[in-house]
Amino acid sequence: xxxxxxxxxxxxxxxxxxxxxxxxxxxxxxxxxxxxxxxxxxxxxxxxxxxxxxxxxxxxxxxxxxxxxxxxxxxxxxxxxxxxxxxxxxxxxxxxxxxxxxxxxxxxxxxxxxxxxxxxxxxxxxxxxxxxxxxxxxxxxxxxxxxxxxxxxxxxxxxxxxxxxxxxxxxxxxxxxxxxxxxxxxxxxxxxxxxxxxxxxxxxxxxxxxxxxxxxxxxxxxxxxxxxxxxxxxxxxxxxxxxxxxxxxxxxxxxxxxxxxxxxxxxxxxxxxxxxxxxxxxxxxxxxxxxxxxxxxxxxx
Amino acid sequence: xxxxxxxxxxxxxxxxxxxxxxxxxxxxxxxxxxxxxxxxxxxxxxxxxxxxxxxxxxxxxxxxxxxxxxxxxxxxxxxxxxxxxxxxxxxxxxxxxxxxxxxxxxxxxxxxxxxxxxxxxxxxxxxxxxxxxxxxxxxxxxxxxxxxxxxxxxxxxxxxxxxxxxxxxxxxxxxxxxxxxxxxxxxxxxxxxxxxxxxxxxxxxxxxxxxxxxxxxxxxxxxxxxxxxxxxxxxxxxxxxxxxxxxxxxxxxxxxxxxxxxxxxxxxxxxxxxxxxxxxxxxxxxxxxxxxxxxxxxxxxxxxxxxxxxxxxxxxxxxxxxxxxxxxxxxxxxxxxxxxxxxxxxxxxxxxxxxxxxxxxxxxxxxxxxxxxxxxxxxxxxxxxxxxxxxxxxxxxxxxxxxxxx
Numbered sequence: 001x002x003x004x005x006x007x008x009x010x011x012x013x014x015x016x017x018x019x020x021x022x023x024x025x026x027x028x029x030x031x032x033x034x035x036x037x038x039x040x041x042x043x044x045x046x047x048x049x050x051x052x053x054x055x056x057x058x059x060x061x062x063x064x065x066x067x068x069x070x071x072x073x074x075x076x077x078x079x080x081x082x083x084x085x086x087x088x089x090x091x092x093x094x095x096x097x098x099x100x101x102x103x104x105x106x107x108x109x110x111x112x113x114x115x116x117x118x119x120x121x122x123x124x125x126x127x128x129x130x131x132x133x134x135x136x137x138x139x140x141x142x143x144x145x146x147x148x149x150x151x152x153x154x155x156x157x158x159x160x161x162x163x164x165x166x167x168x169x170x171x172x173x174x175x176x177x178x179x180x181x182x183x184x185x186x187x188x189x190x191x192x193x194x195x196x197x198x199x200x201x202x203x204x205x206x207x208x209x210x211x212x213x214x215x216x217x218x219x220x221x222x223x224x225x226x227x228x229x230x231x232x233x234x235x236x237x238x239x240x241x242x243x244x245x246x247x248x249x250x251x252x253x254x255x256x257x258x259x260x261x262x263x264x265x266x267x268x269x270x271x272x273x274x275x276x277x278x279x280x281x282x283x284x285x286x287x288x289x290x291x292x293x294x295x296x297x298x299x300x301x
Numbered sequence: 302x303x304x305x306x307x308x309x310x311x312x313x314x315x316x317x318x319x320x321x322x323x324x325x326x327x328x329x330x331x332x333x334x335x336x337x338x339x340x341x342x343x344x345x346x347x348x349x350x351x352x353x354x355x356x357x358x359x360x361x362x363x364x365x366x367x368x369x370x371x372x373x374x375x376x377x378x379x380x381x382x383x384x385x386x387x388x389x390x391x392x393x394x395x396x397x398x399x400x401x402x403x404x405x406x407x408x409x410x411x412x413x414x415x416x417x418x419x420x421x422x423x424x425x426x427x428x429x430x431x432x433x434x435x436x437x438x439x440x441x442x443x444x445x446x447x448x449x450x451x452x453x454x455x456x457x458x459x460x461x462x463x464x465x466x467x468x469x470x471x472x473x474x475x476x477x478x479x480x481x482x483x484x485x486x487x488x489x490x491x492x493x494x495x496x497x498x499x500x501x502x503x504x505x506x507x508x509x510x511x512x513x514x515x516x517x518x519x520x521x522x523x524x525x526x527x528x529x530x531x532x533x534x535x536x537x538x539x540x541x542x543x544x545x546x547x548x549x550x551x552x553x554x555x556x557x558x559x560x561x562x563x564x565x566x567x568x569x570x571x572x573x574x575x576x577x578x579x580x581x582x583x584x585x586x587x588x589x590x591x592x593x594x595x596x597x598x599x600x601x602x603x604x605x606x607x608x609x610x611x612x613x614x615x616x617x618x619x620x621x622x623x624x625x626x627x628x629x630x631x632x633x634x635x636x637x638x639x640x641x642x643x644x645x646x647x648x649x650x651x652x653x654x655x656x657x658x659x660x661x662x663x664x665x666x667x668x669x670x671x672x673x674x675x676x677x678x679x680x681x682x683x684x685x686x687x688x689x690x691x692x693x694x695x696x697x698x699x700x701x702x703x704x705x706x707x
Contacts, residue, residue: 047456074632074673082673084553086553086556087530087531087553087554087555087556087557088555088556088557089530089555089556089557089558089559089560143454147632150631150632155631155632156630156631156632156633157630157632157633157637158451158453158454158630158632158633158634158636158637158640158641159454159637159640159641160454160455160456161453161454161455161456161570161571161587161640162454162455162456162457162570163456164456164457164562165456165562167559167560175556175557192556233548234536234548234551235410235534235551235553235554236534236548236551236552236553237553240553240554240556245332245336245410246536272548273548273551274673275673275674275675276441276442276449276548276549276551276673276674277549277674277675277678280678280681280682284685
């Protein structure tokens with residue numbers, strides 16, 4: 001059931017399901033006001049109202065913003081790794097994801113998507129393809145403002161417990177821009193590491209893009225035979241390592257053809273890094289060290 | 302409750318010095334210094350590089366050669382080994398010269414806009430007597446049990462935790478001198494769980510200044526203010542207190558300037574005790590069903606009995622006499638289950654003496670719901686950690702006994 005504490009200052013409509021999303025957007029396109037579309041079972045934070053209002057205001061006249069989502073995925077859907085956006089001083093991030101379990105759209109945003117959909121019928125995940133094809137993003141809050149009750153794709157989430165003065169940077173200034181693979185967008189990577197701006201490259205830190213990485217250069221955890229530059233893995237989230245704080249060979253910048261197939265060991269290392277994995281083997285060694293010292297020479301001295 | 306800044310400028314230290322602490326890790330020191338140099342500062346910010354004597358000339362060479370374009374640089378080379386505790390105490394005493402300091406040990410990396418944050422925090426909290434210091438590091442992990450920590454989001458950019466920050470921290474002269482006065486009276490006292498402190502503090506090394514600062518915070522009712530986005534991160538390279546390279550202490554750095562939204566202690570809805578558990582007052586403010594209850598909080602079910610004194614307890618431990626129950630939200634910190642009144646009975650409010658001990662099964666359920674990593678590893682760590690703690694305590698007591706007997 002939808003939460004009764006839905007926003008009051010923005011018109012709200014309920015979407016019967018994924019297939020009815022386009023129908024709901026047609027109603028938005030025909031209306032004269034922005035509308036928050038909520039999927040079945042959406043549970044919404046009371047603070048959603050102020051965020052949606054601020055998000056719509058921030059997206060006014062901003063052609064790169066395709067809508068204002070009210071939830072941030074906790075995990076990357078392709079591998080279940082935690083999704084932690086770069087911190088850039090803004091309360092919002094920009095993603096290419098489905099607007100589940102709720103998002104607000106202006107009539108203009110709705111009309112633009114519907115026009116694209118008419119020209120590109122069929123296929124899976126049309127909204128994500130629309131975002132990718134048009135270079136647009138869905139704004140999402142860093143803090144969860146909705147979940148689906150734990151029965152769907154977002155899990156339950158903790159909501160904010162106090163009001164806030166929302167700060168929402170436009171996509172042209174944000175460091176937290178992510179593509180449909182939850183990889184840092186190339187333009188955001190260039191803001192983070194200006195020397196990348198000279199390369200026509202794909203970012204594929206997790207090595208999952210395969211043929212979708214088609215530009216001449218690649219920045220990836222995949223093994224590279226002739227790297228132009230390598231970077232280590234120390235900071236979190238993994239994208240922060242593009243700043244080059246640590247030397248190492250986890251990530252390589254190179255020509256696309258110089259990269260080998262994804263390496264499972266590297267993917268596991270990334271997964272352990274982002275989950276703050278405590279290696280029990282390492283810990284057991286640390287655990288046994290004082291025992292060894294206690295019962296060996298040191299204790300008898 | 303107020304959104305945004307809820308107080309205006311207070312008396313503060315306008316221009317704190319930046320203090321880099323080194324010992325025997327020249328590469329780490331250089332990495333810290335480079336992160337500091339890349340930061341944004343007003344003109345004429347003093348850098349102090351304080352080096353304890355290690356016998357290795359390399360750290361001093363790094364310090365002397367380092368160019369600091371943001372103001373004057375001073376290198377302090379202690380001629381004899383102070384040890385970590387005395388070294389940090391000596392660095393803290395620099396607050397009296399500069400009015401305040403921002404201190405980084407050499408395994409830390411600073412975020413580019415840390416200085417503006419500290420200036421703003423000193424402005425806002427400098428005259429608040431209950432604030433014992435300003436953290437630059439933001440915890441994502443409970444340092445005592447390695448479980449994930451996520452502060453409740455009260456709309457501000459800060460939370461309050463009764464743990465001294467040591468991975469990037471700042472003190473005003475007043476904050477430091479208050480600690481110094483207390484330390485002068487209590488530096489010889491033992492640190493025990495009977496002081497309502499985590500058992501692990503007894504196992505920490507004698508050269509730890511932090512365990513004294515934590516005891517000071519709890520004994521005097523003070524707290525540290527922590528930023529939600531981190532202004533420093535811990536690279537956790539091997540050194541005095543860390544024996545293996547780990548990444549679990551990494552915290553996402555704040556990469557761009559921001560307008561800080563501070564909130565006074567009185568208005569905060571994100572206040573935590575030394576066990577990283579929310580204060581009863583915080584939960585009472587958030588959950589009307591608890592408004593009239595007098596209870597301790599033990600949502601992780603691991604608090605020692607010495608830390609419990611109120612008639613009732615709110616805990617994940619099993620009880621057959623619950624007066625109120627709350628379910629367990631997945632994908633959220635345990636406190637969110639209480640704040641959002643999640644239906645269920647995983648957490649119970651009952652008389653303290655009706656609770657049993659925490660079971661592995663309940664701990665696993667809790668870890669699966671609230672932790673981002675492997676729940677199994679988290680629970681195994683929880684199983685091993687107390688054993689390690691007891692071994693280290695035995696070792697520390699043997700050492701103290703040997704010292705006492707000459």
